[in-house]
Amino acid sequence: MHAIQTSGNCIRNVTADQFSGVAADEVEDARPWCEIIRQWSTFHPEFAFLPRKFKIAVCGSEQDRAAVMVHDIGLQIVKDPEGNTAFKVIVGGGLGRTPVIGSVIHDALPPQHLLTYLEAIVRVYNQLGRRDNKFKARIKILVRAMGADAFKAKVEEEWAFIKDGQLSLPEEEVARAKSFFTAPDYLALQNEDLQAVALESPAFARWLAHNVHAHKQDGYAIVTLSLKTTGVAPGDITAEQFVAVANLAEEYGFGEARSTHQQNMVLPDVQQKQLFSLWQRLESLELASPTVGTMNDIICCPGGDFCSLANAKSIPIAEAIQRRFDDLDYLYDLGEIELNISGCMNACGHHHIGNIGILGVDKKGQEFYQVSLGGSQGLNASLGKILGPSFAQEDIPDVIEKILNCYVERRQPDEDFLDTFNRIGLEPFKERVYA
Structure with a gap:
């Protein structure tokens, strides 16, 4: 998250799945691709004054947790028939006054063409999007007015001019972005059987079932900290709790805590054998409500x-x-x-x-x-x-x-x-x- 281009009619903060890099169902880590898009979009001279604000989301897991179907551009990382990384490109989603589910305009975009294709999409929007009425200025209105096929044809026409130009992504640039998101120093652990502990503590068992998620590394788990205490605004956290979470991130992980669009927080790398201890600490902080995924996770x-x-x-x-x-x-x-x-x-x-x-x-x-x-x-x-x-x-x-x-x-x-x-x-x- 950054504070650049946060309020203008420009490409705003790029978002990803809160479990990126650690999810058991991950196809590929979305974070390096978000960083590539961020570097391309930040202070982009051509896109500083779009018809309206513009948001991009990337999901690299089998289960979409980034809401890619309701963003201006959603990117779903997939594998092509040869097993290579590719992107399903979804355009024209959004909520607000006119809710629209996005349309797929490319099923398997090769990664070397990611930025050129995004450039073509935003360029078409910048040229043809409405500027006379801010309520009809988002790309979803343009895609719906033109039709997804016609919009795609216009993008492909624009793309032909820049497809193999300076924005083509060489493998070394992708490798550079990936180098910023290397795996931490995981220990060689075995998966823990926590059933006996859960039987002794029903409260811990409830939290384990709802707030703990599968990690791709044996012996580790992803933990969601519930910010949905009844009587507190959903998503609110006090300064004291925030400091405590920072300390827990150091003690029970690698110093990382994440925010989610469900208005909770995540500790992404907790050793399974430390889950009971962490749960006790979260209980004392009122951050262990075992309601993640239920109706009260509002x-x-x-x-x-x-x-x-x-x-x-x-x-x-x-x-x-x-x-x-x-x-x-x-x-x-x-x-x-x-x-x-x-x-x-x-x-x-x-x-x-x-x-x-x-x-x-x-x-x-x-x-x-x-x-x-x-x-x-x-x-x-x-x-x-x-x-x-x-x-x-x-x-x-x-x-x-x-x-x-x-x-x-x-x-x-x-x-x-x-x-x-x-x-x-x-x-x-x-x-x-x-x-």
């Missing part, structure tokens, strides 16, 4: 409490939901549910791609909340469908409870919320809520 924008753009408050809604559904066994029985809250149509809380999305709206000076269902991020991303008329703030916990009751009654064995919604559709939920 993504929530600052809302009307802090943001001058918001139509309604977000943080009290998150707290009300967390307090209503505080039974861990019930949350675990529900399975993975992504609940996202935005205080206005700018969609900073990504409500469009929440399995359950909540949007604050203004109705004659009063704060109301619109609910949508069926959104999802990932490579099969989908946009939520609006349930119906909006609700008063005090009604939201009851609305969520009716939605969950409908899901529990209608789901099939081992079926998660999104699968149930896709199978039965919106109407059963709508009938239950508005009955």
Whole structure:
């Protein structure tokens, strides 16, 4: 993360999967490619005044954790038929007032052409994107107006002029970028059997099941620190906790801590045999809520409490939901549910791609909340469908409870919320809520 080009109509901070470099399902580390893109885009003289802000995400894992389908450009690292690194290029995604799922315009771009192809995409956008209306200036509007095939044809036409030019990536430049992201000095460890410890401590077992993730190095684990304590704004961390996390990163890893777009933090390299000790420390810091991946792992924008753009408050809604559904066994029985809250149509809380999305709206000076269902991020991303008329703030916990009751009654064995919604559709939920 850097503070260059953070607010202008330019290419902003390039983002990646929070597990990059350590994920067990990783195809290739995304971080070197992010660094190459960062160096290309920073102070780019041609792209300093684009029609609107521009965001790029890169994911190098089988499971998309970087939301590549809803960025201006999303890059998914894949392997071509010969087993070589390539990029699936997705263009024109975005949320906000006009939510759009991106379109694939290249299935397997060779890495030596990465920057030339990106240059062609942004150049076409810079030339043809609207500048008369900021609400219609993002690349998603251009791609949708032209159609993905026509946009791709225009990119390919521009690309032909620069494909083999100065921006072609030689292997030594890729190797230089990769040299910045070498593996730390892992010990030669065996995977630990923590079942006996988990049986002695049910609380540790819950945390182990939900907050600890598979690492590609034997004997190590990835740990997500939950910043979703009930009564605290989701994603908030105190100065004292932050200092403590820095110390834990040194003591239980290689001095690295990461931030996630789910508003949590990650310690990427924890020895499995130290997990119980780390959990005890996190418990004392109130950073060990075993709710990662559950409905109470809420993504929530600052809302009307802090943001001058918001139509309604977000943080009290998150707290009300967390307090209503505080039974861990019930949350675990529900399975993975992504609940996202935005205080206005700018969609900073990504409500469009929440399995359950909540949007604050203004109705004659009063704060109301619109609910949508069926959104999802990932490579099969989908946009939520609006349930119906909006609700008063005090009604939201009851609305969520009716939605969950409908899901529990209608789901099939081992079926998660999104699968149930896709199978039965919106109407059963709508009938239950508005009955």
